[in-house]
Amino acid sequence: MTTILVTGGTGTLGRLVVERLRAGGHEVRVLSRSARPYAVDLRKGGAGLDTAVAGVDTVVHCASSPRGGDEEAARHLIAAARRAGVRHLVYISIVGIDRVPLGYYRSKLAVERLVEESGLGWTVLRATQFHDLPAQLFQALAKPPVMLLPAGISDQPIEVAEVAERLAELAAGAPAGRVADMGGPEVRTLDSLARAYLKATGRRRPVVSLPLPGKAARAFRNGGHLTPERAVGKGTFEEYLAVRFGDGSGR
Structure with a gap:
Protein backbone atom coordinates (compact mmCIF):
# COMPACT_ATOMS: atom_id res chain seq x y z
CA MET A 1 0.00 0.00 0.00
CA THR A 2 1.03 3.63 -0.49
CA THR A 3 2.17 6.28 1.97
CA ILE A 4 -0.34 9.13 2.05
CA LEU A 5 -0.09 12.51 3.75
CA VAL A 6 -3.35 14.19 4.81
CA THR A 7 -3.12 17.93 5.50
CA GLY A 8 -5.67 19.16 7.99
CA GLY A 9 -5.80 15.57 9.16
CA THR A 10 -7.26 16.44 12.57
CA GLY A 11 -10.16 18.48 11.17
CA THR A 12 -13.81 17.61 10.56
CA LEU A 13 -13.12 16.07 7.15
CA GLY A 14 -9.44 15.21 7.42
CA ARG A 15 -9.72 12.90 10.43
CA LEU A 16 -12.38 10.83 8.66
CA VAL A 17 -10.21 10.61 5.54
CA VAL A 18 -7.33 9.40 7.73
CA GLU A 19 -9.54 6.74 9.33
CA ARG A 20 -10.71 5.40 5.98
CA LEU A 21 -7.25 5.35 4.43
CA ARG A 22 -5.81 3.49 7.42
CA ALA A 23 -8.70 1.04 7.31
CA GLY A 24 -7.73 0.43 3.67
CA GLY A 25 -4.22 -0.57 4.73
CA HIS A 26 -2.37 2.61 3.76
CA GLU A 27 0.37 4.21 5.80
CA VAL A 28 -0.99 7.65 6.66
CA ARG A 29 0.77 10.72 7.95
CA VAL A 30 -1.30 13.45 9.59
CA LEU A 31 -0.19 17.04 9.08
CA SER A 32 -1.65 19.93 11.05
CA ARG A 33 -0.34 22.83 13.08
CA SER A 34 -0.38 20.73 16.27
CA ALA A 35 -0.24 17.02 15.27
CA ARG A 36 3.11 15.45 16.13
CA PRO A 37 5.40 14.38 14.56
CA TYR A 38 4.23 16.43 11.53
CA ALA A 39 3.22 19.68 13.22
CA VAL A 40 3.58 22.20 10.40
CA ASP A 41 2.02 25.55 9.61
CA LEU A 42 1.58 25.30 5.85
CA ARG A 43 1.45 29.07 5.54
CA LYS A 44 5.07 29.20 6.69
CA GLY A 45 6.43 26.02 5.06
CA GLY A 46 9.96 25.15 6.13
CA ALA A 47 12.02 22.06 6.85
CA GLY A 48 9.20 20.39 8.79
CA LEU A 49 7.08 20.34 5.66
CA ASP A 50 9.85 18.71 3.63
CA THR A 51 10.19 16.07 6.34
CA ALA A 52 6.45 15.40 6.31
CA VAL A 53 6.34 14.98 2.51
CA ALA A 54 9.53 12.93 2.11
CA GLY A 55 8.74 9.44 0.82
CA VAL A 56 5.05 10.22 0.33
CA ASP A 57 3.28 8.92 -2.77
CA THR A 58 0.00 10.89 -2.44
CA VAL A 59 -1.06 14.07 -0.64
CA VAL A 60 -4.70 14.73 0.27
CA HIS A 61 -5.00 18.46 0.89
CA CYS A 62 -7.85 19.11 3.32
CA ALA A 63 -6.33 22.01 5.27
CA SER A 64 -8.21 25.26 4.67
CA SER A 65 -9.24 28.40 6.53
CA PRO A 66 -11.83 31.08 5.75
CA ARG A 67 -9.54 33.46 7.65
CA GLY A 68 -7.03 33.43 4.79
CA GLY A 69 -3.69 31.96 3.86
CA ASP A 70 -4.89 29.09 1.65
CA GLU A 71 -3.01 30.20 -1.46
CA GLU A 72 0.26 30.68 0.38
CA ALA A 73 -0.17 27.30 2.07
CA ALA A 74 -0.85 25.60 -1.27
CA ARG A 75 2.25 27.12 -2.83
CA HIS A 76 4.43 25.80 0.00
CA LEU A 77 2.80 22.37 -0.16
CA ILE A 78 3.13 22.07 -3.94
CA ALA A 79 6.79 23.14 -3.85
CA ALA A 80 7.57 20.55 -1.18
CA ALA A 81 5.63 17.88 -3.09
CA ARG A 82 7.64 18.59 -6.23
CA ARG A 83 10.92 18.30 -4.33
CA ALA A 84 9.79 15.00 -2.84
CA GLY A 85 8.56 13.53 -6.13
CA VAL A 86 4.96 13.13 -4.97
CA ARG A 87 2.90 11.29 -7.59
CA HIS A 88 -0.62 12.49 -6.78
CA LEU A 89 -2.14 15.59 -5.15
CA VAL A 90 -5.82 15.37 -4.20
CA TYR A 91 -7.65 18.59 -3.31
CA ILE A 92 -11.07 19.04 -1.76
CA SER A 93 -12.89 22.14 -2.99
CA ILE A 94 -16.39 23.62 -2.85
CA VAL A 95 -19.24 23.61 -5.35
CA GLY A 96 -19.89 27.06 -6.79
CA ILE A 97 -16.54 28.74 -6.11
CA ASP A 98 -16.53 29.97 -9.71
CA ARG A 99 -20.08 31.32 -9.47
CA VAL A 100 -20.36 32.94 -6.02
CA PRO A 101 -18.22 36.07 -5.45
CA LEU A 102 -17.02 35.45 -1.91
CA GLY A 103 -13.44 36.09 -0.86
CA TYR A 104 -13.02 32.58 0.54
CA TYR A 105 -14.45 31.06 -2.63
CA ARG A 106 -12.07 33.09 -4.77
CA SER A 107 -9.20 31.77 -2.69
CA LYS A 108 -10.37 28.17 -3.10
CA LEU A 109 -10.62 28.69 -6.87
CA ALA A 110 -7.09 30.11 -6.92
CA VAL A 111 -5.82 27.02 -5.09
CA GLU A 112 -7.56 24.80 -7.65
CA ARG A 113 -5.60 26.58 -10.37
CA LEU A 114 -2.34 26.17 -8.46
CA VAL A 115 -3.03 22.44 -8.18
CA GLU A 116 -3.85 22.14 -11.87
CA GLU A 117 -0.69 24.02 -12.85
CA SER A 118 1.55 22.28 -10.31
CA GLY A 119 3.12 19.79 -12.70
CA LEU A 120 1.99 17.00 -10.35
CA GLY A 121 -0.64 14.40 -11.04
CA TRP A 122 -3.79 15.88 -9.54
CA THR A 123 -7.41 15.29 -8.63
CA VAL A 124 -9.93 17.94 -7.54
CA LEU A 125 -13.27 17.10 -5.94
CA ARG A 126 -15.87 19.79 -5.26
CA ALA A 127 -18.55 19.12 -2.65
CA THR A 128 -21.44 21.10 -1.23
CA GLN A 129 -21.29 22.26 2.39
CA PHE A 130 -21.26 19.69 5.18
CA HIS A 131 -24.27 19.37 7.48
CA ASP A 132 -22.44 20.97 10.38
CA LEU A 133 -22.15 24.32 8.58
CA PRO A 134 -25.88 25.16 8.50
CA ALA A 135 -26.14 23.69 12.01
CA GLN A 136 -23.50 26.14 13.23
CA LEU A 137 -25.25 28.97 11.40
CA PHE A 138 -28.60 28.14 12.99
CA GLN A 139 -27.02 27.79 16.43
CA ALA A 140 -25.84 31.39 16.16
CA LEU A 141 -29.06 32.69 14.61
CA ALA A 142 -31.22 30.98 17.29
CA LYS A 143 -29.69 32.94 20.15
CA PRO A 144 -32.03 35.98 19.78
CA PRO A 145 -35.77 35.50 20.41
CA VAL A 146 -36.45 35.71 16.65
CA MET A 147 -34.44 33.72 14.10
CA LEU A 148 -33.64 35.94 11.12
CA LEU A 149 -32.68 34.18 7.88
CA ILE A 158 -23.97 16.65 2.52
CA GLU A 159 -22.78 14.13 5.10
CA VAL A 160 -19.05 14.68 5.71
CA ALA A 161 -18.38 10.95 6.05
CA GLU A 162 -19.57 10.40 2.48
CA VAL A 163 -17.14 13.01 1.18
CA ALA A 164 -14.35 11.42 3.24
CA GLU A 165 -15.12 8.04 1.70
CA ARG A 166 -14.93 9.50 -1.80
CA LEU A 167 -11.67 11.34 -1.07
CA ALA A 168 -10.08 8.15 0.28
CA GLU A 169 -11.18 6.32 -2.86
CA LEU A 170 -9.67 9.02 -5.07
CA ALA A 171 -6.44 9.09 -3.07
CA ALA A 172 -6.00 5.35 -3.53
CA GLY A 173 -6.41 5.66 -7.31
CA ALA A 174 -4.63 7.37 -10.16
CA PRO A 175 -4.76 11.15 -10.79
CA ALA A 176 -8.15 11.90 -12.36
CA GLY A 177 -8.25 15.68 -12.86
CA ARG A 178 -11.51 17.43 -12.01
CA VAL A 179 -13.95 14.70 -11.01
CA ALA A 180 -17.74 14.94 -10.76
CA ASP A 181 -19.09 17.15 -7.98
CA MET A 182 -20.73 15.72 -4.86
CA GLY A 183 -23.95 17.27 -3.61
CA GLY A 184 -26.22 16.39 -0.72
CA PRO A 185 -29.39 14.38 -1.36
CA GLU A 186 -31.79 17.34 -1.20
CA VAL A 187 -31.92 20.98 -2.18
CA ARG A 188 -33.71 22.60 0.78
CA THR A 189 -34.76 26.11 1.64
CA LEU A 190 -32.89 27.62 4.58
CA ASP A 191 -36.30 28.06 6.22
CA SER A 192 -37.01 24.32 6.15
CA LEU A 193 -33.53 23.46 7.40
CA ALA A 194 -33.81 26.01 10.21
CA ARG A 195 -37.16 24.62 11.33
CA ALA A 196 -35.69 21.11 11.34
CA TYR A 197 -32.82 22.40 13.50
CA LEU A 198 -35.21 24.10 15.94
CA LYS A 199 -37.28 20.96 16.27
CA ALA A 200 -34.22 18.77 16.83
CA THR A 201 -32.82 21.08 19.49
CA GLY A 202 -36.12 21.59 21.27
CA ARG A 203 -36.16 25.35 20.68
CA ARG A 204 -39.09 27.56 19.79
CA ARG A 205 -38.36 30.61 17.70
CA PRO A 206 -40.37 32.51 15.10
CA VAL A 207 -38.47 32.35 11.80
CA VAL A 208 -38.37 35.50 9.69
CA SER A 209 -36.68 35.73 6.29
CA LEU A 210 -35.17 39.03 5.13
CA PRO A 211 -33.59 39.82 1.75
CA LEU A 212 -29.84 40.43 1.75
CA PRO A 213 -28.21 42.90 -0.65
CA GLY A 214 -25.07 42.32 -2.68
CA LYS A 215 -23.67 40.19 -5.46
CA ALA A 216 -22.82 37.22 -3.24
CA ALA A 217 -26.35 37.04 -1.80
CA ARG A 218 -27.79 37.22 -5.32
CA ALA A 219 -25.51 34.38 -6.45
CA PHE A 220 -26.67 32.27 -3.51
CA ARG A 221 -30.31 33.04 -4.32
CA ASN A 222 -29.60 31.94 -7.91
CA GLY A 223 -28.28 28.62 -6.61
CA GLY A 224 -24.66 29.13 -7.64
CA HIS A 225 -23.52 26.95 -4.73
CA LEU A 226 -25.86 24.05 -5.58
CA THR A 227 -25.50 21.00 -7.80
CA PRO A 228 -28.96 19.40 -8.02
CA GLU A 229 -27.87 17.25 -10.97
CA ARG A 230 -25.22 15.69 -8.68
CA ALA A 231 -27.41 14.96 -5.63
CA VAL A 232 -25.42 11.81 -4.88
CA GLY A 233 -25.34 12.07 -1.08
CA LYS A 234 -27.46 9.73 1.01
CA GLY A 235 -27.54 11.15 4.53
CA THR A 236 -30.20 13.83 5.12
CA PHE A 237 -30.02 16.85 7.39
CA GLU A 238 -32.65 15.33 9.67
CA GLU A 239 -30.56 12.17 10.02
CA TYR A 240 -27.52 14.28 10.92
CA LEU A 241 -29.58 16.18 13.49
CA ALA A 242 -30.92 12.97 15.01
CA VAL A 243 -27.38 11.67 15.55
CA ARG A 244 -26.17 14.96 16.97
CA PHE A 245 -29.14 15.96 19.12
CA GLY A 246 -30.96 12.69 19.77
CA ASP A 247 -34.45 12.98 21.16
CA GLY A 248 -35.09 16.62 20.25
CA SER A 249 -34.30 17.96 23.71
CA GLY A 250 -31.09 19.54 22.46
CA ARG A 251 -28.92 17.27 24.61
Missing part, protein backbone atom coordinates in the same frame (compact mmCIF):
# COMPACT_ATOMS: atom_id res chain seq x y z
CA PRO A 150 -31.56 35.44 4.47
CA ALA A 151 -34.56 35.19 2.15
CA GLY A 152 -34.72 33.13 -1.02
CA ILE A 153 -31.66 30.98 -0.36
CA SER A 154 -31.53 27.19 -0.46
CA ASP A 155 -28.79 24.77 0.53
CA GLN A 156 -27.76 21.22 -0.33
CA PRO A 157 -25.81 19.94 2.69
Whole structure:
Protein backbone atom coordinates (compact mmCIF):
# COMPACT_ATOMS: atom_id res chain seq x y z
CA MET A 1 0.00 0.00 0.00
CA THR A 2 1.03 3.63 -0.49
CA THR A 3 2.17 6.28 1.97
CA ILE A 4 -0.34 9.13 2.05
CA LEU A 5 -0.09 12.51 3.75
CA VAL A 6 -3.35 14.19 4.81
CA THR A 7 -3.12 17.93 5.50
CA GLY A 8 -5.67 19.16 7.99
CA GLY A 9 -5.80 15.57 9.16
CA THR A 10 -7.26 16.44 12.57
CA GLY A 11 -10.16 18.48 11.17
CA THR A 12 -13.81 17.61 10.56
CA LEU A 13 -13.12 16.07 7.15
CA GLY A 14 -9.44 15.21 7.42
CA ARG A 15 -9.72 12.90 10.43
CA LEU A 16 -12.38 10.83 8.66
CA VAL A 17 -10.21 10.61 5.54
CA VAL A 18 -7.33 9.40 7.73
CA GLU A 19 -9.54 6.74 9.33
CA ARG A 20 -10.71 5.40 5.98
CA LEU A 21 -7.25 5.35 4.43
CA ARG A 22 -5.81 3.49 7.42
CA ALA A 23 -8.70 1.04 7.31
CA GLY A 24 -7.73 0.43 3.67
CA GLY A 25 -4.22 -0.57 4.73
CA HIS A 26 -2.37 2.61 3.76
CA GLU A 27 0.37 4.21 5.80
CA VAL A 28 -0.99 7.65 6.66
CA ARG A 29 0.77 10.72 7.95
CA VAL A 30 -1.30 13.45 9.59
CA LEU A 31 -0.19 17.04 9.08
CA SER A 32 -1.65 19.93 11.05
CA ARG A 33 -0.34 22.83 13.08
CA SER A 34 -0.38 20.73 16.27
CA ALA A 35 -0.24 17.02 15.27
CA ARG A 36 3.11 15.45 16.13
CA PRO A 37 5.40 14.38 14.56
CA TYR A 38 4.23 16.43 11.53
CA ALA A 39 3.22 19.68 13.22
CA VAL A 40 3.58 22.20 10.40
CA ASP A 41 2.02 25.55 9.61
CA LEU A 42 1.58 25.30 5.85
CA ARG A 43 1.45 29.07 5.54
CA LYS A 44 5.07 29.20 6.69
CA GLY A 45 6.43 26.02 5.06
CA GLY A 46 9.96 25.15 6.13
CA ALA A 47 12.02 22.06 6.85
CA GLY A 48 9.20 20.39 8.79
CA LEU A 49 7.08 20.34 5.66
CA ASP A 50 9.85 18.71 3.63
CA THR A 51 10.19 16.07 6.34
CA ALA A 52 6.45 15.40 6.31
CA VAL A 53 6.34 14.98 2.51
CA ALA A 54 9.53 12.93 2.11
CA GLY A 55 8.74 9.44 0.82
CA VAL A 56 5.05 10.22 0.33
CA ASP A 57 3.28 8.92 -2.77
CA THR A 58 0.00 10.89 -2.44
CA VAL A 59 -1.06 14.07 -0.64
CA VAL A 60 -4.70 14.73 0.27
CA HIS A 61 -5.00 18.46 0.89
CA CYS A 62 -7.85 19.11 3.32
CA ALA A 63 -6.33 22.01 5.27
CA SER A 64 -8.21 25.26 4.67
CA SER A 65 -9.24 28.40 6.53
CA PRO A 66 -11.83 31.08 5.75
CA ARG A 67 -9.54 33.46 7.65
CA GLY A 68 -7.03 33.43 4.79
CA GLY A 69 -3.69 31.96 3.86
CA ASP A 70 -4.89 29.09 1.65
CA GLU A 71 -3.01 30.20 -1.46
CA GLU A 72 0.26 30.68 0.38
CA ALA A 73 -0.17 27.30 2.07
CA ALA A 74 -0.85 25.60 -1.27
CA ARG A 75 2.25 27.12 -2.83
CA HIS A 76 4.43 25.80 0.00
CA LEU A 77 2.80 22.37 -0.16
CA ILE A 78 3.13 22.07 -3.94
CA ALA A 79 6.79 23.14 -3.85
CA ALA A 80 7.57 20.55 -1.18
CA ALA A 81 5.63 17.88 -3.09
CA ARG A 82 7.64 18.59 -6.23
CA ARG A 83 10.92 18.30 -4.33
CA ALA A 84 9.79 15.00 -2.84
CA GLY A 85 8.56 13.53 -6.13
CA VAL A 86 4.96 13.13 -4.97
CA ARG A 87 2.90 11.29 -7.59
CA HIS A 88 -0.62 12.49 -6.78
CA LEU A 89 -2.14 15.59 -5.15
CA VAL A 90 -5.82 15.37 -4.20
CA TYR A 91 -7.65 18.59 -3.31
CA ILE A 92 -11.07 19.04 -1.76
CA SER A 93 -12.89 22.14 -2.99
CA ILE A 94 -16.39 23.62 -2.85
CA VAL A 95 -19.24 23.61 -5.35
CA GLY A 96 -19.89 27.06 -6.79
CA ILE A 97 -16.54 28.74 -6.11
CA ASP A 98 -16.53 29.97 -9.71
CA ARG A 99 -20.08 31.32 -9.47
CA VAL A 100 -20.36 32.94 -6.02
CA PRO A 101 -18.22 36.07 -5.45
CA LEU A 102 -17.02 35.45 -1.91
CA GLY A 103 -13.44 36.09 -0.86
CA TYR A 104 -13.02 32.58 0.54
CA TYR A 105 -14.45 31.06 -2.63
CA ARG A 106 -12.07 33.09 -4.77
CA SER A 107 -9.20 31.77 -2.69
CA LYS A 108 -10.37 28.17 -3.10
CA LEU A 109 -10.62 28.69 -6.87
CA ALA A 110 -7.09 30.11 -6.92
CA VAL A 111 -5.82 27.02 -5.09
CA GLU A 112 -7.56 24.80 -7.65
CA ARG A 113 -5.60 26.58 -10.37
CA LEU A 114 -2.34 26.17 -8.46
CA VAL A 115 -3.03 22.44 -8.18
CA GLU A 116 -3.85 22.14 -11.87
CA GLU A 117 -0.69 24.02 -12.85
CA SER A 118 1.55 22.28 -10.31
CA GLY A 119 3.12 19.79 -12.70
CA LEU A 120 1.99 17.00 -10.35
CA GLY A 121 -0.64 14.40 -11.04
CA TRP A 122 -3.79 15.88 -9.54
CA THR A 123 -7.41 15.29 -8.63
CA VAL A 124 -9.93 17.94 -7.54
CA LEU A 125 -13.27 17.10 -5.94
CA ARG A 126 -15.87 19.79 -5.26
CA ALA A 127 -18.55 19.12 -2.65
CA THR A 128 -21.44 21.10 -1.23
CA GLN A 129 -21.29 22.26 2.39
CA PHE A 130 -21.26 19.69 5.18
CA HIS A 131 -24.27 19.37 7.48
CA ASP A 132 -22.44 20.97 10.38
CA LEU A 133 -22.15 24.32 8.58
CA PRO A 134 -25.88 25.16 8.50
CA ALA A 135 -26.14 23.69 12.01
CA GLN A 136 -23.50 26.14 13.23
CA LEU A 137 -25.25 28.97 11.40
CA PHE A 138 -28.60 28.14 12.99
CA GLN A 139 -27.02 27.79 16.43
CA ALA A 140 -25.84 31.39 16.16
CA LEU A 141 -29.06 32.69 14.61
CA ALA A 142 -31.22 30.98 17.29
CA LYS A 143 -29.69 32.94 20.15
CA PRO A 144 -32.03 35.98 19.78
CA PRO A 145 -35.77 35.50 20.41
CA VAL A 146 -36.45 35.71 16.65
CA MET A 147 -34.44 33.72 14.10
CA LEU A 148 -33.64 35.94 11.12
CA LEU A 149 -32.68 34.18 7.88
CA PRO A 150 -31.56 35.44 4.47
CA ALA A 151 -34.56 35.19 2.15
CA GLY A 152 -34.72 33.13 -1.02
CA ILE A 153 -31.66 30.98 -0.36
CA SER A 154 -31.53 27.19 -0.46
CA ASP A 155 -28.79 24.77 0.53
CA GLN A 156 -27.76 21.22 -0.33
CA PRO A 157 -25.81 19.94 2.69
CA ILE A 158 -23.97 16.65 2.52
CA GLU A 159 -22.78 14.13 5.10
CA VAL A 160 -19.05 14.68 5.71
CA ALA A 161 -18.38 10.95 6.05
CA GLU A 162 -19.57 10.40 2.48
CA VAL A 163 -17.14 13.01 1.18
CA ALA A 164 -14.35 11.42 3.24
CA GLU A 165 -15.12 8.04 1.70
CA ARG A 166 -14.93 9.50 -1.80
CA LEU A 167 -11.67 11.34 -1.07
CA ALA A 168 -10.08 8.15 0.28
CA GLU A 169 -11.18 6.32 -2.86
CA LEU A 170 -9.67 9.02 -5.07
CA ALA A 171 -6.44 9.09 -3.07
CA ALA A 172 -6.00 5.35 -3.53
CA GLY A 173 -6.41 5.66 -7.31
CA ALA A 174 -4.63 7.37 -10.16
CA PRO A 175 -4.76 11.15 -10.79
CA ALA A 176 -8.15 11.90 -12.36
CA GLY A 177 -8.25 15.68 -12.86
CA ARG A 178 -11.51 17.43 -12.01
CA VAL A 179 -13.95 14.70 -11.01
CA ALA A 180 -17.74 14.94 -10.76
CA ASP A 181 -19.09 17.15 -7.98
CA MET A 182 -20.73 15.72 -4.86
CA GLY A 183 -23.95 17.27 -3.61
CA GLY A 184 -26.22 16.39 -0.72
CA PRO A 185 -29.39 14.38 -1.36
CA GLU A 186 -31.79 17.34 -1.20
CA VAL A 187 -31.92 20.98 -2.18
CA ARG A 188 -33.71 22.60 0.78
CA THR A 189 -34.76 26.11 1.64
CA LEU A 190 -32.89 27.62 4.58
CA ASP A 191 -36.30 28.06 6.22
CA SER A 192 -37.01 24.32 6.15
CA LEU A 193 -33.53 23.46 7.40
CA ALA A 194 -33.81 26.01 10.21
CA ARG A 195 -37.16 24.62 11.33
CA ALA A 196 -35.69 21.11 11.34
CA TYR A 197 -32.82 22.40 13.50
CA LEU A 198 -35.21 24.10 15.94
CA LYS A 199 -37.28 20.96 16.27
CA ALA A 200 -34.22 18.77 16.83
CA THR A 201 -32.82 21.08 19.49
CA GLY A 202 -36.12 21.59 21.27
CA ARG A 203 -36.16 25.35 20.68
CA ARG A 204 -39.09 27.56 19.79
CA ARG A 205 -38.36 30.61 17.70
CA PRO A 206 -40.37 32.51 15.10
CA VAL A 207 -38.47 32.35 11.80
CA VAL A 208 -38.37 35.50 9.69
CA SER A 209 -36.68 35.73 6.29
CA LEU A 210 -35.17 39.03 5.13
CA PRO A 211 -33.59 39.82 1.75
CA LEU A 212 -29.84 40.43 1.75
CA PRO A 213 -28.21 42.90 -0.65
CA GLY A 214 -25.07 42.32 -2.68
CA LYS A 215 -23.67 40.19 -5.46
CA ALA A 216 -22.82 37.22 -3.24
CA ALA A 217 -26.35 37.04 -1.80
CA ARG A 218 -27.79 37.22 -5.32
CA ALA A 219 -25.51 34.38 -6.45
CA PHE A 220 -26.67 32.27 -3.51
CA ARG A 221 -30.31 33.04 -4.32
CA ASN A 222 -29.60 31.94 -7.91
CA GLY A 223 -28.28 28.62 -6.61
CA GLY A 224 -24.66 29.13 -7.64
CA HIS A 225 -23.52 26.95 -4.73
CA LEU A 226 -25.86 24.05 -5.58
CA THR A 227 -25.50 21.00 -7.80
CA PRO A 228 -28.96 19.40 -8.02
CA GLU A 229 -27.87 17.25 -10.97
CA ARG A 230 -25.22 15.69 -8.68
CA ALA A 231 -27.41 14.96 -5.63
CA VAL A 232 -25.42 11.81 -4.88
CA GLY A 233 -25.34 12.07 -1.08
CA LYS A 234 -27.46 9.73 1.01
CA GLY A 235 -27.54 11.15 4.53
CA THR A 236 -30.20 13.83 5.12
CA PHE A 237 -30.02 16.85 7.39
CA GLU A 238 -32.65 15.33 9.67
CA GLU A 239 -30.56 12.17 10.02
CA TYR A 240 -27.52 14.28 10.92
CA LEU A 241 -29.58 16.18 13.49
CA ALA A 242 -30.92 12.97 15.01
CA VAL A 243 -27.38 11.67 15.55
CA ARG A 244 -26.17 14.96 16.97
CA PHE A 245 -29.14 15.96 19.12
CA GLY A 246 -30.96 12.69 19.77
CA ASP A 247 -34.45 12.98 21.16
CA GLY A 248 -35.09 16.62 20.25
CA SER A 249 -34.30 17.96 23.71
CA GLY A 250 -31.09 19.54 22.46
CA ARG A 251 -28.92 17.27 24.61
